[in-house]
Amino acid sequence: RAKISPAKMSGSMNTPWVEKYRPATIEQVAHQTQVVETLRSALQTGNLPHLLFYGPPGTGKTSTILALAKDLFGPQLYKSRVLELNASDERGIEVVRTKIKNFASLAVSNSTGKTSGHPCPPFKLIVLDEADSMTGDAQSALRRTMETYTKVTRFCIVCNYVSRIIGPIASRCAKFRFCPLSRDVMMSRLTDIGTKEGFDLDPSVADALMTVSGGDMRKAITLLQNTHVLYGKNLDAEKVSGAAAVLPDRCIEELLQACSSNSFEKAEAAVHNVILEGYPAHQLVAQMSEYVVGKGGKNLSSKSKAIICRQLGATDKCLTDGADETLQLLNLASVTMQAIQAS
Template identity: 55%
Template sequence: MPELYKSRVLELNASDDRGINVVRTKIKDFAAVAVGSGRQGGYPCPPYKIIILDEADSMTEDAQNALRRTMETYSKVTRFFFICNYISRIIEPLASRCAKFRFKPLTEDIMNNRILYICQEEGLSLDSDALATLSSISQGDLRRAITYLQSAARLFGSSISSRDLISVSGVIPEDVVQALYSACRSGNFDLADKEVKNVIAEGYPVSQMLSQLFDLVVEADDISDEQKARICKKLGEADKCLVDGADEYLQLLDVASKTMQALCNLPQELCYES
């Protein structure tokens, strides 16, 4: 019932409506109005309204603090739903007032069944390799998978290959990742520097390179857990620096040198001087 939904549910994208003024006006005014219970238009209605804040982790800290007071005041007549990617960006007073539900990525079978249904309805041709690639690069996110599929269909037509999907997804080709990893294993700093410069020159996102390097290192069987831990620690530090606006070339070069140091058991000073 559209009229009932409009009066009972307020849905906001917090990445757009994320300022303190939105909390003090739109959210507070909606939360303050009481509603009746019983059946309306044949629908059972609970005695409260719902406010949904999508991408709530994009809200400013001041807005979240203002929202805390609103939640306390109107909790009897309004329920709040926060949808976020990073719960660590929700302030603790808000997080502690909520029941947390974590949704896992979809399984490969569910992803494949839905993608094949879409391909059948849209007249697209997707072979088994392309389907496996799409499932891998979307990492259980069906919306992302559909976006990649749509982009590939627009650019390459109805017959879509694994290479087409990789080109539209921004995923770095495995041979590029492997070349950088092999250069680090060689112990030759100049070779590693050359591969780093190739990555930057090709325009590949360094954050994506760090993610794929992480997968490669974790799955490697020929290096020790201690070496993996040292490399992964540096990958995490570099990723944080990139989020804070650090230079991509310098961060990837630092990762390469620290990876070389861990893989070749080199002292730090020798790693940089080689």
């Protein structure tokens, strides 16, 4: 394994690149054109409704609202006017009744009007990140709080799945959908970060980062930093896969070949090899799904693919519920073997 030198630790690890390159102003938010134009108008007038940001992870939802808050209030009033909560950690009704309600009910100081080039409107801002994790009771209590203190407080609800936000909250907010970033946009951003950090990012490395991250810019930047810390400036796609603990295709190919042999002993050995190499079972399930549906499933019938994919879903659920990894992967291998033999 590569050793991490103290110099690399102090230079690269002190500041996560996700924070270092987070947009500081609304103008720096990349490629969410409709959202930025609307928020720029709100910034000029100081008139901001309740907001609901939704879309896939890593598309800039939290970064956008924090950049807007900095543009609205400036560094002097930011801490006193903005409350940021991660609702996945504080998801119960008690948080709404205490922390959120107490902050929302605070009177706003008279320091309104433009200050140091910032509008400083006469209200506070509460940002609820990952709000789709909040319980139904907590969301109902939040709706009442939004109604009561709307004159002095604005809310920004940030979530991945808008369907998990109750109707009374969603109807009180201006909704903004954050689109997944295109590969060209991600390529440009990752290359720019590499240049600023003093190394040239090969297109194959950027492509590997985008593939592993699944279009999540935050995950891609974090993985780029981790790979750089581990291996230095000379990066390649294999090193990216190693830093991300992604299974090589050969592991999945060997497992499917063992299942094709109609020998449970060979399938069992292939499963144990994956476990002994330290790869997470969840990662195997995710990659095997892509492999079977994609290039690895050319010799399988549609019915066999459907059986395997259904079992992959059941295995993923069992693993999420805390089931034993070895038993679940052995069960997956046995079902895969039956499906292949039936094709």
